[in-house]
Amino acid sequence: MAKSNNLIGFLNFLSFLLSLPIIGGGIWLSSRASSTDCMKFLQWPLILIGIAVMVVSLAGIAGACYRNTFLMYVYLWAMFFVIAALVFFVIFAYSATERGAGRPVMNRVYLDYSLQDYSGWLADRVSSPIYWAKISDCIRASHVCRKLHRYVGGFPESPELFYLRKLTPIESGCCKPPTSCGYTYMNETFWISGGGLTGTDPDCAQWSNEQHQLCYSCGSCKAGVLASLKTSWRRVSVINVIILIILVLVYVVALAAVRHNKQLDDPHGETRMQKARPSRLF
Incomplete structure (x- = not known):
């Protein structure tokens, strides 16, 4: 169980690091909106998604360190909605800038x-x-x-x-x-x-x-x-797609680790393990 918690903690630390480029992309869009694009729209949703990933990751790290099952389930549900929001952002950015070129x-x-x-x-x-x-x-x-x-x-x-x-x-x-x-x-x-x-x-x-x-x-x-918006949004979306794939992998592994911990904490599972140990000795 300790190994599973360590794995969950490491994965959440990784997702915490991934929140930084998401926030950075939102800040970059904000600077573009102030200086060139002049269209302030998508930067704040992207910054909020990055902050949400950061907060959820910290909750996951706390749940793994203190072995708090409730926090871990909150983390899994929250991460699910964050991933869904990021998917929506990427799809919207591509669909909104699909047509048109110089x-x-x-x-x-x-x-x-x-x-x-x-x-x-x-x-x-x-x-x-x-x-x-x-x-x-x-x-x-x-x-x-x-x-x-x-x-x-x-x-x-x-x-x-x-x-x-x-x-x-x-x-x-x-x-x-x-x-x-x-x-x-x-x-x-x-x-x-x-x-x-x-x-x-x-x-x-x-x-x-x-x-x-x-x-x-x-x-x-x-x-x-x-055309300027299309270039800016597409650049940020490419980074977000890469981050999204990594977040999904982190989420799947964390989900498997939580299920593994649940099986180890199951009293019936403990009984089966205790019965199995003597058989391996003989």
Whole structure:
């Protein structure tokens, strides 16, 4: 029984350590939401799941050290619900970011983004006027477009150099007009129509050279946010899938250990063991 308790204690210590990257992933999403994604949604549920894993693991360690059967059963049930919550989080993160990707542009390294390529609950939430007002204000406050400016010899870099840049989804979607609109590059955030637009994209009429406006009202900007969210959530989900597999293995082994302890504590089991011992002596 002592070996089983030691095993349970070790497994709970392992799950306690696994809670740290879960919380770290939530904190990373929170920092992304504050600086780039500007969409505060999934980081707090993820942080709460990590804290729950940590607390449940501590309860499991205490139950194993003090051989408290009640605590061990509480631990098993709590860990079951924590694993279920993590499964739901992973499935939701993948399903919410399943559709949509950047569009390659001829003679450009960066991609263009269109809101038409995205659909579902997350796209509707980002596009809603209430949420988009907050998100666009966050993007303005981050000065992401201002940081695009580069100078060569005191002058803005040439169009050829700009076209070779690998822009982030938000930089491409919010800081410049869509390539199909036919605007002429002057600098990173200043483009002129050159006598008329050639594109039929509704975003062509939304573009403004006013630095507080730019393409913040464009569908391409919303698509850029969705693409950025997709990248962030997918990265965290990959880590969570690995942690989830380990937690399930820890849970299964802990469940088997608890059942083993229960059999050893069973009076009838003890009687059978006592009867079996003399037979092995002869």
